[in-house]
Amino acid sequence: MATIDDxxxxxxxxxxxxxxSSKFLSLSGLSGISAGIVGIAAAVIAQYFIDTAxxxxxxxxxxxxxxxGSILTLIVALSFAAYFSVRMARKKQLPFWSSATKSLLxxxxxxxxxxxxxxxxLVYHHILFLIAPAMLIFYGLALLNTSKYTLKEIRYLxxxxxxxxxxxxxxxxxxxxxxGIGFGIxxxxxxxxxxxxxEK
Amino acid sequence: xxxxxxxxxxxxVMSILTVNDSMDFNSLKNMLTLTDGNLATHIATLExxxxxxVEKEFVGRKTLTTYSATQAGRxxxxxxxxxxxxxxxxxx
Numbered sequence: 001m002a003t004i005d006d007x008x009x010x011x012x013x014x015x016x017x018x019x020x021s022s023k024f025l026s027l028s029g030l031s032g033i034s035a036g037i038v039g040i041a042a043a044v045i046a047q048y049f050i051d052t053a054x055x056x057x058x059x060x061x062x063x064x065x066x067x068x069g070s071i072l073t074l075i076v077a078l079s080f081a082a083y084f085s086v087r088m089a090r091k092k093q094l095p096f097w098s099s100a101t102k103s104l105l106x107x108x109x110x111x112x113x114x115x116x117x118x119x120x121x122l123v124y125h126h127i128l129f130l131i132a133p134a135m136l137i138f139y140g141l142a143l144l145n146t147s148k149y150t151l152k153e154i155r156y157l158x159x160x161x162x163x164x165x166x167x168x169x170x171x172x173x174x175x176x177x178x179x180g181i182g183f184g185i186x187x188x189x190x191x192x193x194x195x196x197x198x199e200k
Numbered sequence: 201x202x203x204x205x206x207x208x209x210x211x212x213v214m215s216i217l218t219v220n221d222s223m224d225f226n227s228l229k230n231m232l233t234l235t236d237g238n239l240a241t242h243i244a245t246l247e248x249x250x251x252x253x254v255e256k257e258f259v260g261r262k263t264l265t266t267y268s269a270t271q272a273g274r275x276x277x278x279x280x281x282x283x284x285x286x287x288x289x290x291x292x
Contacts (some may be wrong), residue, residue, distance in 0.1 A: 004291045014215040021216040
């Protein structure tokens with residue numbers, strides 16, 4: 001006859017397996033902090049390019065620079081995020097690659113890819129002042145969409161990015177500043193919070 | 201109380217399959233850190249009871265076996281949880 005202690009152990013096992021099997025739990029706070037540092041660096045470099053735009057001969061290459069810069073930023077930020085997550089998965093002895101990881105990536109990249117294409121269309125129409133707000137809004141929606149498959153706190157990061165994107169689309173002259181706050185400071189704040197909550 | 205779920209491996213397999221649409225054999229094995237034979241025996245029990253559905257497909261030359269919870273399985277599982285809840289409440 002199973003005792004009450006056995007039942008309680010059963011329940012905690014069910015709870016942890018349900019969570020572990022359907023959610024990617026190895027997202028490290030350090031991933032957020034590193035993405036934030038990359039974000040601030042990218043914003044500073046972009047601002048420098050804009051400030052010196054007048055001194056260069058022609059602006060025709062600006063769109064290409066902007067594209068290459070964005071893609072590089074995304075790749076560097078994602079590499080850091082992946083590195084710290086693999087490290088954390090190893091520490092927690094959880095598999096890094098699982099069906100939850102796949103769901104996380106698919107649900108992150110669908111809105112993100114749509115956002116990327118939308119920004120390309122903005123470049124095509126020369127509506128450059130809406131690119132920073134569009135990036136923030138689509139990134140926020142992507143995070144919101146992916147929050148079902150990872151730690152739930154990422155919802156709040158997603159919603160903050162969306163709000164910031166909307167504000168940025170009103171005060172378009174501060175596009176880069178908002179971009180730097182959203183991709184830099186918010187990431188660092190979120191990462192630090194998560195680090196102290198789950199990893200300390 | 202359902203006798204099938206008295207075993208913790210079967211209970212865990214069922215709880216994983218209720219929150220995921222489907223899961224393949226190796227993923228289950230990695231999550232539970234069990235041997236092939238051990239997991240296969242428990243899965244066979246659940247399958248015999250028609251609590252889970254087995255699907256085999258070819259990926260290249262290998263077969264990929266995926267499992268999903270049936271309606272009957274979900275019902276049995278949820279009844280088992282209810283029974284556990286009642287038992288624990290009685291002891292409080």
